[in-house]
Amino acid sequence: MILLSDEEIRVGGKPLDDYLVSVAILFNQGKDRVILKGRGNNISKAVALYNALKNRMGEALELVDVRIGSEDLRGKIVSYIEIEVRRAY
């Protein structure tokens, strides 16, 4: 279930550190759940982002769910991953 307080980070072409900062800002804003989403080749990067977060936050970061599938993006079918994480404190 997607809660109203969820926020999604769309992982794209920017350096990984940019997304780390984006997630940190959301947590600092009081969001407790964040979804890391990657499509196509950025799926690997979304997993790398999760690992970088886990490496820094340790027990404070909880993996809630990992969803994979495909979706229609402007007429093209693309693979995606949604990694739902929670700040556990």
Next chain:
Amino acid sequence: MILLSDEEIRVGGKPLDDYLVSVAILFNQGKDRVILKGRGNNISKAVALYNALKNRMGEALELVDVRIGSEDLRGKIVSYIEIEVRRAY
């Protein structure tokens, strides 16, 4: 839980169709669970493989679990995904 009858498909540099054939062979051999594993940039390809399988098999393919994390591969920390699927019939 990893059952003894599990088989792992390591997704690497080969064309996607090669892995589709490998999974089909395992199911035909009577394996009911298969793990699609990808590391680093091949994580995206493992998800693409799942979607290609799902597209072909429909309801006959069930997504059991998706695990992500990092592991030590000859001294280098790499991200991985393990997609566990089950033939549902």
